[in-house]
Amino acid sequence: MGEFELINTYFARSAARRDDVALGIGDDCALLVPPTGAQLAVSIDTLVEGVHFLPGSDPALIAERLLGAAVSDLAAMAAEPAWFTLALTLPTADINWLEPFAAALARRAAELNIALVGGDTTRGPLALSVQVHGWVKANEALTRSGAREGDLVLVSGTLGDSRGGLQVQLDSDLSAPSAYLRQRFFRPEPRIALARGLCRYASAAIDLSDGLVSDLGHIARQSGLAARINLEQLPLSAELEAYAGADKARQWALSGGEDFELCLTIAPERLDECQAVAAELQLPLTCVGQMQAGSGVSVFSDGQPWNSSAQGYDHFGEHFGDHIGERR
Amino acid sequence: MGEFELINTYFARSAARRDDVALGIGDDCALLVPPTGAQLAVSIDTLVEGVHFLPGSDPALIAERLLGAAVSDLAAMAAEPAWFTLALTLPTADINWLEPFAAALARRAAELNIALVGGDTTRGPLALSVQVHGWVKANEALTRSGAREGDLVLVSGTLGDSRGGLQVQLDSDLSAPSAYLRQRFFRPEPRIALARGLCRYASAAIDLSDGLVSDLGHIARQSGLAARINLEQLPLSAELEAYAGADKARQWALSGGEDFELCLTIAPERLDECQAVAAELQLPLTCVGQMQAGSGVSVFSDGQPWNSSAQGYDHFGEHFGDHIGERR
Structure with missing residues (x-):
């Protein structure tokens, strides 16, 4: 198992459980159970170092900003947050960056009642994409x-x-x-x-x-x-x-x-x-x-x-x- | 409207329609209509220039590789492809790169019966994240x-x-x-x-x-x-x-x-x-x-x-x- 694959295992440990997650991190896909009669609201957002935050920013703060900004798109539709995935591109598998990032992400996810269900970690210039999933009744979507x-x-x-x-x-x-x-x-x-x-x-x-x-x-x-x-x-x-x-x-x-x-x-x-x-x-x-x-x-x-x-x-x-x- | 926002408009034009897309590109979220009784299979994948493809690769080929690789995760679960989102990070809004990329992406998406429903375009080192969504009956998921x-x-x-x-x-x-x-x-x-x-x-x-x-x-x-x-x-x-x-x-x-x-x-x-x-x-x-x-x-x-x-x-x-x- 490579260094970057270990990171996914790391995130899996901090992923909160929800009853509507049939299969979380660790397979080719997550398997999720939709509520009856609702529409699925999805949005993807990217933060790039030097574009959306200053180089060297505290990883815990980046995690909070990333997730807050992404879930805000669900709020704009009046959707209830459910699940998110994370595509993380990092220059190195630096545990001193990852540990506070993952801890803050897990904490903020719990506050926002949204569960990390999958991800991909790659080597490259620091960038983070989050896709959020939420639910809204068709006649209530804004x-x-x-x-x-x-x-x-x-x-x-x-x-x-x-x-x-x-x-x-x-x-x-x-x-x-x-x-x-x-x-x-x-x-x-x-x-x-x-x-x-x-x-x-x-x-x-x-x-x-x-x-x-x-x-x-x-x-x-x-x-x-x-x-x-x-x-x-x-x-x-x-x-x-x-x-x-x-x-x-x-x-x-x-x-x-x-x-x-x-x-x-x-x-x-x-x-x-x-x-x-x-x-x-x-x-x-x-x-x-x-x-x-x-x-x-x-x-x-x-x-x-x-x-x-x-x-x-x-x-x-x-x-x-x-x-x-x-x-x- | 900024240069990069125009790109999203560009993708919106090439997005195929599906009956189960209540609202596609152009709002804070896409709104999607789940089939009854199925589980949602989701997976996110990232390609980074210089890591997953050689610098200067043909953008049309990158599009085909990106979508094929992402949809393959749905195949691994025996899920039917439905929708995808794209987070595109580009050094410049270069139309000579975007035009063949978007055209190939639309063509390949139609072949794979998967619809682009949302995206985010950002300036930065070339990287592409795709999240795919598919459906599978609970007892059929692999x-x-x-x-x-x-x-x-x-x-x-x-x-x-x-x-x-x-x-x-x-x-x-x-x-x-x-x-x-x-x-x-x-x-x-x-x-x-x-x-x-x-x-x-x-x-x-x-x-x-x-x-x-x-x-x-x-x-x-x-x-x-x-x-x-x-x-x-x-x-x-x-x-x-x-x-x-x-x-x-x-x-x-x-x-x-x-x-x-x-x-x-x-x-x-x-x-x-x-x-x-x-x-x-x-x-x-x-x-x-x-x-x-x-x-x-x-x-x-x-x-x-x-x-x-x-x-x-x-x-x-x-x-x-x-x-x-x-x-x-």
Whole structure:
């Protein structure tokens, strides 16, 4: 058995059991038992060193970020997490990297109620692909294409924190507010419970991976509408405002990306019910704009069109060197 | 929309439709409709440039190899292919690479009756991860752990050809027999129909990705048995024998890897029925050994133990430079 095959054995030991896993890690395929009458939601995501995280990042933090970001795609469909697979490409079978990575992955998987059921480990430049599998009743799935004219645009949590957390790393800032922002970068919290609670009210949803302007643009395009964002309504954390100032914080809230909060559209008359769901979960849910006839996403400040070059995630590239471009 | 996001749109255009795909490429997740009463078989595989294929390889050939190798894991479980996702990491969004890659992927997917339902495209060193999804009735799934003492060891097709096809590339050999071997390297043919036909007879199965000794070792270990291979029974293609000579051909048949033929164990009294299935499919099915009490895999030649250092895929590393080690 080769060094890299041993790694798979290693992950097998830390894989949590679920009743719906007939056969887990260690055969050619995992065998999984679907619940009756549900649709299978699947999504695959890749993180590459130097593109999605800085070289030398703590492997435990990479594990948490990887799984949180992937499960967030299930939240965007209002699906319940079930299983995931991991394709891990590593320069060397370094146990000092693998041990904390696998431990953090197992811990985070247990918190998210998702089981590792298979994987592939290869030698090569550090990159990680995760495929997540979840379940959703057909009539409860949220997509990007269901928004209607006049719907309100809601976002969960606060925006721009993850971009702040990146800046904290680039600046090697170890001050107190930076700990919160770093955590927001490395430990995305998929909004599964919120999505499950709102799926009966929402007309469309997406998770914020590329930035609000870019991601809301997907809802607008796929729903055949325009979207308007009101700059002053963007929810900002006190930590981000203290770290970056209000102007930069708002720009990052628009285009920073990787916040993995939910963006949903709802009919105005459902706002109170949605706020009740969010209050129950003790999670901010903020109206930041509205869907309109037309196309594209426009930003308004104090009721006036706001001129911005904010283009989703493209800003990211500046900081990671010239071999790194868009991350989509 | 960034350059890399456009790639996903590109793949979406070439994705085949299946009735069991409720929502394909273009949302946060794909939504898929499971058949009633079946188990979901999933497997993820990664190919890395310089590890699994030579730098500069034809993208169309990479696509065929990627999908064939991944679907072969479904064959090993006797599962029917249904859907796949693709995580593609590329140094640049080069249309001259992407166009033939996507076209070949779509063509091969149609042949294998598997639909692309999602993906992620990222900038980075060239690497490709594919997750395949298939369906199998619970009582028909083949695993590695069911072999019994006295079972015969069968393999489909001929062995060692893929290793020969690698050598042909390393030697830049463009002669006639080399075309067959190159094809065997780049175009694995998943033995789905054979697996479906044999699933009622076979006690265990694996697909040959790491080499017969190594892969049969998994069956032996997971079944709590030993396995014996008879060197003279190994099925070799005329092309491989002509290219490499009988001795090297047999060594590659034992340990070359990447043939993606099936290795199955069956009770001796089912041999005729299994041969009838294979004959119907016009596919060679050859008895190469037997399962025994004990542990490990031993090779016999003319009835005598054969001393070999064959250890699965480890030979591969020699040819690809010292940054490349085991591929498991």
